[in-house]
Amino acid sequence: MYIKAPTSSDTPLWDRLMGNYTFACLKVAAQLDIYGLIDKGYNTSDKISQALQLSSKGVEQYLLILNHLGYIKMELAQYENTELAKNYLDKNSLYYWGEVLLDPFAIYDINHLDKKIITSLKREYELECKGRSVTDMWQNDEMDNESAAAFTHLMHSQGFASAVKAASDGIFKQVDTLLDAGAGSGTIALAFCETYPNRTAVLFDLAPVCEIAKEYVQKFNKTQQITIAKGDLFSAEWPTGFDGLCFSNVLHDWQEAICESLLSKAFSLLPKEGFIFIHDMLLDESQLTPSLFSFHLFMNHGSRLYSEKELYQMLTKAGFKNPQSHKALGYFSVISAQKP
Structure with missing residues (x-):
């Protein structure tokens, strides 16, 4: 039996599958107040993992996702909050989205x-x-x-x-x-x-x-x-x-x-x-x-x-x-x- 290569890429399937994690990662950012930690000077994966007593390797990979999503960026080996995060992840912002991200009624579960x-x-x-x-x-x-x-x-x-x-x-x-x-x-x-x-x-x-x-x-x-x-x-x-x-x-x-x-x-x-x-x-x-x-x-x-x-x-x-x-x-x- 001759197996032909597919006529389209499976990239969209992977994008949608992994997309399930994007909201979950933002929800965790609100739960852990990642914005607040970085703002207070916990601006490396080691500092954040120590402050939260979490896996350093896991936190490093997790922060990479937030970087890809545009909420943090790396400058001189340190993380900084982006304007996107300042507007919508800062608890003191007039436009804080935490009430949505924490999803009190499990609407987006x-x-x-x-x-x-x-x-x-x-x-x-x-x-x-x-x-x-x-x-x-x-x-x-x-x-x-x-x-x-x-x-x-x-x-x-x-x-x-x-x-x-x-x-x-x-x-x-x-x-x-x-x-x-x-x-x-x-x-x-x-x-x-x-x-x-x-x-x-x-x-x-x-x-x-x-x-x-x-x-x-x-x-x-x-x-x-x-x-x-x-x-x-x-x-x-x-x-x-x-x-x-x-x-x-x-x-x-x-x-x-x-x-x-x-x-x-x-x-x-x-x-x-x-x-x-x-x-x-x-x-x-x-x-x-x-x-x-x-x-x-x-x-x-x-x-x-x-x-x-x-x-x-x-x-x-x-x-x-x-x-x-x-x-x-x-x-x-x-x-x-x-x-x-």
């Missing part, structure tokens, strides 16, 4: 993701917390304080950097008072008020979430600019008196009919010539990460990311005009439109 994928394809796709559907808890205003705190911190880590970039780029410049609807920690409200110290925002979300948001508002010294309104998007009366409204990382949690309902509600409350904004990752089927994140949303909520074209269509259907897309940070964008 590789040990059960294969089973979760199969389950979601059978349309049993609810993300559970304490044995209950998180989606149901959101929609029925039944989120407990502990779960609300964990999710709010996690979502803040994922969204704040992009919110600050969007606000600093002037995307909200035509707004005087902004309603951050389904606000979570208030990433958009905080970024908006930081960019425009003489303007105001209203942060609107479930009561347990608002308790956590209050901590962020106080931390960033925005109590004079940001008002917090407790209530849910589906049954409570929404705040009024704003000329701009933003859904930040909200619509991707819901199926299209619910999104259309939320946009219609926003249209009815905005004044003439008021603006709506959608801050989110956009579905781009040509890119792997947005496609993966969209499937991640499907597995957890039965929802997905929406493309720029789909959001334009929903906004137009709700009555808005002149939808536009603005690049924010990384994979995130802001879609804006105006009420005639």
Whole structure:
């Protein structure tokens, strides 16, 4: 029997297989606070292994991975933290990703993701917390304080950097008072008020979430600019008196009919010539990460990311005009439109 060589390389398979370790290595970096150790002067593999009482050979190989991932670099035989690490692995950074990397709800646990994928394809796709559907808890205003705190911190880590970039780029410049609807920690409200110290925002979300948001508002010294309104998007009366409204990382949690309902509600409350904004990752089927994140949303909520074209269509259907897309940070964008 003559065996022919394969017609393509197996490199992509190896890349994906070894890719499982990249998130795990970042998670360990947060657990061990590798950034903090290097920042304190433990800047060689020997020093780090001694400080942590871990295998020196293992630590040396582990640090090589962090080097390849771009979080540390070697200079004059010593490790240094990169700008990437300074932004997202420093516990004191405004953009610290530890709340995501430590994964309190095991959302990204590789040990059960294969089973979760199969389950979601059978349309049993609810993300559970304490044995209950998180989606149901959101929609029925039944989120407990502990779960609300964990999710709010996690979502803040994922969204704040992009919110600050969007606000600093002037995307909200035509707004005087902004309603951050389904606000979570208030990433958009905080970024908006930081960019425009003489303007105001209203942060609107479930009561347990608002308790956590209050901590962020106080931390960033925005109590004079940001008002917090407790209530849910589906049954409570929404705040009024704003000329701009933003859904930040909200619509991707819901199926299209619910999104259309939320946009219609926003249209009815905005004044003439008021603006709506959608801050989110956009579905781009040509890119792997947005496609993966969209499937991640499907597995957890039965929802997905929406493309720029789909959001334009929903906004137009709700009555808005002149939808536009603005690049924010990384994979995130802001879609804006105006009420005639």
